[in-house]
Amino acid sequence: MSEQAFVSDASAEEQEDLACSLLSKHFGDFAAVDKVSFSIARGAFFSILGPSGCGKTTLLRMLAGFQEPDSGDILIKGRSVLHTPPNKRPVNMVFQHLALFPTMSVAGNIAYGLKRKGIPKREHEALINDVLDKVQLPGYGNKRIDQLSGGQKQRVAIARCLVLKPAVLLLDEPLGALDLKLREQMKIELKRLQQEFNTTFVYITHDQSEALVMSDQVAVMNKGRFEQVGTPQELYYQPATAFVAGFIGDSNQYVGQVQEQSGETITLVTEHGVRLLSHSSQPMPAGAPITVFIRPEVMQISMVKPETEQDNCLQVTILRTLFDGARSQLQVETAEGAVLTVALPQTADFHALEPGRSVYVSWQANQCLCFPVPAETEAQPEVAQ
Structure with missing residues (x-):
């Protein structure tokens, strides 16, 4: 496609706090942001998720006014802010x-x-106390910054922005410097604050967990463009492209060729001759190269071959157990040398899952998805990871 137009559920202009049209930014011949169009409903938590170098920070800087786009337009509450300096835009940035x-x-x-906004000093105390109450830091006004924990500093930074009641709050990976446990706590806190203030949040991250947990809508960005915009559930269960399927969540992957298609069921054969069934709503011709994505949690593991009919069933050898409490996984190897990761139930008998043991993994065709392999990547080796 020559352009992209992803729009949230808000279709009426008056319901949009932010809208971008064909936004582009180049650095020499490199397209950091390439004709990106989207809109964000009023009061939504919108995340832009992608790997390093995909263009998300450049996009955020254009929204903030720190960089001018080469083309396209940015509208906040229906008004263009092109050529408007950062301090004159109704946005703030964490x-x-x-x-x-x-x-x-x-x-x-x-x-x-x-x-800086020229708000009379006599109004400051009431505004500061009100915002500190909302970020759950009442009475902290006289504390020094070095007396605060990492999470408290995060809330002060957010309070400093939200006290100005911006139309849009921009957040540039604000949890990146926190330890894991505090980051998990702050994900919930950020979502609570967004709902408390009813302010539109635009959140930049490379961490899919942050985007999925907090967001109403997520845009997955790759090579300067949006691959898909949708709810976290849509991105996880109904990815539109192979990139989204591989980037969101964990997946086992097989590369193979289409043997035949019956309705929405694809029969494929890997390069080592393994026959698998997968699901696809789009037609795929026989012989077409495809990639299949299988989530670890849809795969069933059993010590003996399942008696109930399964679309796919492989005999595998246990390599290792990856214990992580409720998120524990098992890595197994197929006869062809592919390594698969299988999610383990909390009731799993870890003593019975010793390395070298032969077990079976199975799953249904409608529990996995397949996508055509682009021509430039057809030579990918068959790897399940």
Whole structure:
């Protein structure tokens, strides 16, 4: 396609806080952002998810006004903000490293933006106390920044932005510097704050867990373009492209060729002659190269061959157990040398899953998806990971 137009559920312009049309930014011959169009409903939590170098930070900087697009338009509440400097746009930004002023108190940090906006000083105290209550830091106004925990600093940075009541809050990977446990806590806290303030959040991340947990809508970005925009559930269960299927969640992958198609069931054969059944709603001609994605959680493991009919059943050898509590997994190897990852139920008998043991893994055709292999990647080896 020569352009993209992904639109959220809000179709009426007055319901949109942010809309971008054919937005592009080049650095020399490199297209960092390539004709991206989308809109965000008022009060939504919208995440832009993608690998490093996909263009998401460049896109955010254009929204903030730190970079001018080469072409396209940015509308906030229906008005173009092209050529409008950052301090004149109805947006605020939370940076990855927060950019709090260490020599100022919590109240001083929050008051900084109020002063810049020309809000009378007599109104500051009430506004600061109100926003601190909402971020669950009542009475913290006189504390120094170095007296705060990492999570408290995050909330101060957000409070400093939200006290100005922006139309859109931009967040540039703000949880990236936190440890794992605090990051998990802050995901829930950010979602709560977004709902509390009813402000449109645009969140940039390479962490799919952050995007899936917090967002109403997620845009998956790749090579300067949006591959798909949808709810977290749509992206996980109904990926539109092979990139989205491989990027969102964990998947085992097989590369093979179509043998035949009956309705929405594809029969494929891998390069080592393994016959598998998969699901596809799009027609695929015989002989076409395809990639199949199988989620670890849809695969069943059994010590003996299942008595009930399964579309796909492979005898495999256990390589290792990856214990992670409720998210524990088993890695197994097929006779052809492909390594598969299988999610283990909490009731699994780990003592019976010793390396070298022969077991069976099975799954139904409608529990996996397949996509055509682009011409430039047809030579990929058959790997399940």
